[in-house]
Amino acid sequence: MANVKRSPWLLHYDASSCNGCDIEVLASLTPVYDAERFGVVNTADPMQADILLVTGGVNAQSAEVVKQLYDQMARPKVVVAVGVCACTGGVFKDCYNINGGVDTVIPVDVYVPGCAARPESIIDGIVKAVAIFQERSDKHDKYVKEHGESARDTSDPDAAARDGNPADFFNALGKKPQEHTDHKEEK
Amino acid sequence: MRILMPILFLLLAPLAGGLLDGMDRKISARMQRRVGPPILQPFYDVQKLFAKQRIVVTNSQTFLMITYMVLIIFTGCMFYSGVDMLMCFFMLSTAGIFLYFSAVVTDSPYSYIGGQRELFQEMCCEPAVLLTALGFYILEGSFQTSDLIKADRSAILALPGFFVAFLFILTIKMRKSPFDESTSHHPHQELVKGVTTELGGSNLALFQITEWYENVLMLSVVALFILNKNPWSILCAVLVVLATYFLEILIDNTSARMKSQKMLQLSWAVTIAAAGVNLVILILVR
Numbered sequence: 001m002a003n004v005k006r007s008p009w010l011l012h013y014d015a016s017s018c019n020g021c022d023i024e025v026l027a028s029l030t031p032v033y034d035a036e037r038f039g040v041v042n043t044a045d046p047m048q049a050d051i052l053l054v055t056g057g058v059n060a061q062s063a064e065v066v067k068q069l070y071d072q073m074a075r076p077k078v079v080v081a082v083g084v085c086a087c088t089g090g091v092f093k094d095c096y097n098i099n100g101g102v103d104t105v106i107p108v109d110v111y112v113p114g115c116a117a118r119p120e121s122i123i124d125g126i127v128k129a130v131a132i133f134q135e136r137s138d139k140h141d142k143y144v145k146e147h148g149e150s151a152r153d154t155s156d157p158d159a160a161a162r163d164g165n166p167a168d169f170f171n172a173l174g175k176k177p178q179e180h181t182d183h184k185e186e187k
Numbered sequence: 188m189r190i191l192m193p194i195l196f197l198l199l200a201p202l203a204g205g206l207l208d209g210m211d212r213k214i215s216a217r218m219q220r221r222v223g224p225p226i227l228q229p230f231y232d233v234q235k236l237f238a239k240q241r242i243v244v245t246n247s248q249t250f251l252m253i254t255y256m257v258l259i260i261f262t263g264c265m266f267y268s269g270v271d272m273l274m275c276f277f278m279l280s281t282a283g284i285f286l287y288f289s290a291v292v293t294d295s296p297y298s299y300i301g302g303q304r305e306l307f308q309e310m311c312c313e314p315a316v317l318l319t320a321l322g323f324y325i326l327e328g329s330f331q332t333s334d335l336i337k338a339d340r341s342a343i344l345a346l347p348g349f350f351v352a353f354l355f356i357l358t359i360k361m362r363k364s365p366f367d368e369s370t371s372h373h374p375h376q377e378l379v380k381g382v383t384t385e386l387g388g389s390n391l392a393l394f395q396i397t398e399w400y401e402n403v404l405m406l407s408v409v410a411l412f413i414l415n416k417n418p419w420s421i422l423c424a425v426l427v428v429l430a431t432y433f434l435e436i437l438i439d440n441t442s443a444r445m446k447s448q449k450m451l452q453l454s455w456a457v458t459i460a461a462a463g464v465n466l467v468i469l470i471l472v473r
Contacts, residue, residue, distance in 0.1 A: 002238035006231040034221040036212075039228055045380045047242060047387030050235070074387050075240040137238055152241045152389075 002141060004050070004076075005134040007039045008126065011049030013069055015102065016092075017056025020116035021083035025053060028119040028126075035123055038130070046072035051129050054102045057085040057092050063105045070106045076136035078129040080110040082122055087111045189333075193264035196403075200263060204399020205229045207406075211436050218440045229395065236392035244293040244385045251289035252390050256397040258282035263404045269333025273320045279404075283309050286382060293385040301381030305369040307447050308359050311454040315352040318462040319408070322349040325469050336414045341423075343412040348465025350412050354431060355457045360405050362398075363435055365445040406431065 014022050028035045029042055043049050046069045058066055070079065081102040084090040089100040102108050109132050112125035144151050209226040216223025225231075243249055262278040283305065290302030324330050326345050327338055335342070343350050359366040370381035378384070386394055406428045413424035445453070 002234055003231070004235040004238055006225075007228070007235040009232075031220045034216070034223070036216060036224050037222040039224050039231055041232075043380070045384055045387075047385060048380065048383075048391055050239075072242075074242045137235075140240070141238060 002137060003134075004137040005130045007041075007050075008130045008133055009041045009043045009048055009050050010053050010126070011043060011046050011051070011069065011073070012053045012055070013066065015054050015056040015062040015066055015086065016059050016098070017083065017085060021055035021086070021114075024116045024119050024122060025055065025082060028122045033119045033123060035126065038123075038127070040126060047074060049073055050077060050133055051126065052077065052079045052106075053082055053126075054079065054086050055082045057089045058099045058102055058105055059097050060099070063099055066102065066105050076133060076140045078110070078133045078136070079106055079108045080112060080125050080129045081108045082112045082125065083117045084113050084115045087113055090115060189268045192267040192269070196263050196267040197260065200403040201396055201399050204396075204403045205233075207402060207432060208399060211432070211439075214433070214436050215440055218436075229399075233392045233395050236395070237389050239388040241388045241390070243387075243390065244295070247292050248289050248385070249390055251285050251292065252386070252393050255282050255285040255289060256393050256400075258285060259397050259400050259404070263400055263407075266332055266404060266407060269331055269336075271330045272323060272332050272335070273317075273330050275332075276316050276320055279316075279401075280309060280313065290382040290385075295385050297379040297384040298382060301369045301378055301384060304378075304447055305382050307451065308362070308366065308369055311366075311451050312356040312359050314455060315356040315458040315462055318458065318466065319346075319349050319353050322346045322462065322466060322469065323411070325466070325473070332411065335411055336416075338415045341413050341415050341420060345469065346412065346465060348461040348463075348468075350409075352458045352462035353408065353412075354434070355461075356454055357405055357409070357431070358435060358438055359450065359454060361402060361435060363439040365438070365442040366450050367444060368447050368450065371444075 012022070012025055026042075027033060029040070046052075050073075052070060052073060054066060056062075070077070079102065081087050085092060086102045087108075089095075089098050092098040093100060099105070110125045110129045112121050114121055117125075206226065208229040209224075212228055213223045213226055258278060259282045262275050262282060265278065266272070266275045287302045287305050290298045290305065293299075320330060323335055323342060323346070326342055327335055329335065362368075362370050368381075369378075370383050371378050380386075383391060383394055409431050410424035410428050413427050414420050
């Protein structure tokens with residue numbers, strides 16, 4: 001089994017954040033906190049990323065983008081919601097233009113609370129995500145071993161279950177993934 | 188020797204390249220007063236990339252990437268087996284074309300611009316690289332690397348201008364700031380990741396390993412300036428190569444990215460001023 005936990009590459013996306021959490025995410029990479037000592041690289045490319053780090057609540061504009069970024073990432077992948085807005089929608093929860101937390105569109109593995117989330121807790125969240133990443137990678141390796149090397153190219157039927165099946169995920173939460181709503185029609 | 192050296196290159200170059208890369212990241216981190224990743228970090232990264240799901244935009248991408256890798260390794264093996272240096276440099280340019288193809292087959296605008304800039308970088312490097320080969324020929328009367336390492340005295344004594352020009356384009360060849368035009372090492376730049384934007388998983392791992400081979404090959408050319416028939420020159424060459432690499436890291440960490448037009452002007456100006464003048468003197472003195 002490949003040891004992948006030493007090399008988690010992050011993709012940071014700002015769904016609708018006030019930039020408070022974004023600054024703290026960047027702060028975790030600066031000399032004081034230096035997340036790179038765990039091998040963390042802040043990459044801008046979804047194809048190369050392992051951990052999707054989303055800040056801010058999801059709205060109608062960013063929902064599609066979050067979904068697309070998630071789909072573009074290669075398996076195994078982990079999602080971290082940073083900040084209370086990304087976790088639940090935060091103070092914007094009941095706003096007409098906010099869907100809610102990131103878990104309204106994609107399955108989330110680690111929730112990092114805080115407004116803004118502290119660099120310490122962000123790094124703590126990343127470390128938790130890395131453990132999940134390793135676990136999924138082991139399962140992925142096992143699958144490739146069973147089905148041959150060519151299975152690495154294709155997205156296998158069990159992949160969704162290994163990454164956290166969105167349907168199961170939303171059932172457990174007792175809610176449905178929100179669809180895009182056009183507020184003009186509601187009037 | 189003609190067989191042993193290429194085999195050693197084949198096996199040891201990725202190790203040396205990876206370690207140099209790890210040292211690069213560690214030293215860069217220390218320069219920024221960070222702890223930095225472990226020295227072996229590049230190997231962990233490559234190991235992880237091989238373990239990931241393989242996503243390609245088009246199937247030809249993998250083929251082009253493998254061709255790029257094979258050509259670079261083949262060039263290195265040629266260089267170490269002591270054949271024509273000029274031929275090695277031509278092979279190196281051919282390999283670069285395959286990297287360009289692998290970037291432009293993807294239709295991604297970032298990848299496409301990265302590919303265009305990769306060609307542009309190639310254009311900046313080529314005069315200095317060819318002049319270097321020419322300088323060695325005028326000095327020693329041979330293009331064969333096996334003859335060049337048996338010289339009576341180090342080539343750098345007669346070719347200091349060529350050495351300066353080669354060091355200058357080395358930054359471009361290693362794709363380091365201020366000349367990281369085709370791939371950006373740091374996130375959130377206009378290019379995303381340039382030529383490597385659409386490379387993920389094992390393809391990116393191949394690119395990484397190829398870069399290690401290429402770096403070792405380019406640093407070997409630097410070593411060629413120092414090597415002579417005295418065995419102690421090997422130690423000297425290793426020290427010069429390490430110093431050169433440190434200089435590259437220093438430049439990388441202290442300079443912002445340059446416009447590509449400026450890169451072309453500067454690289455050709457340095458090539459003409461340093462290598463060109465050295466060439467004229469070399470011809471007149473002989």
